[in-house]
Amino acid sequence: MKSNITLQQLAEYMRNLAYDDFSRKIRWSLGVIHPKTNDGDVGFSGGIWNDPQEATTYMSISFCFSETRGIYNFKSWVNKSEIRWVFGETPTFDEFKQASEKIFIEQEFCTKPMSPYDRTSSKVNATGNKWAKENFDATHN
Structure with a gap:
């Protein structure tokens, strides 16, 4: 099974979300959690969060990613309460973007x-x- 998203697309989306024109004080990270396996897959761990000292509501998203599996182990929190989504822990890239925008942009908790x-x-x-x-x-x- 091949994912519908590349690492480059994911990283660019996260960067653009964090460094948009509204200066929401959002941080992001995407790092290797395991090197290439026998099937040629590389695993990544990522997250998006706001600066707790700059916002009244703390929000975060964490997930794992590989180019064969896509996004998995997706979790999101607002003020230490986990937010559950219809897609569960394995969103498509579009669902990931919608959830991120819902948390960090539409609600404007950060600003x-x-x-x-x-x-x-x-x-x-x-x-x-x-x-x-x-x-x-x-x-x-």
Whole structure:
């Protein structure tokens, strides 16, 4: 079985995520965990994390990679709580990118904490209660 991603593609994606224009204080690592085996496979261990002194919410992703197996042993955490994904521990490259972007970009945990207004607004909107939303909007806008 050949993976749909190369080591170069994975490393470039991780580098671009860490060094984007938003300066999120993200760190990354990708290192060899075992040299070439009899089948010609090289194993890598990698991770993406934010600087805990620069962010209010600590997030990290860890995984293993080989060009034959792809990404495996994928784990992610937000504030010491493991996040489970539909794909389990073996995401495709697209699923890996979506999970990374969900954690490090969409939530913007690294760049700014949510204000009390934003926290309350998201809780009210999560209820799906039309009247609660209207009441919140009427009193806060």
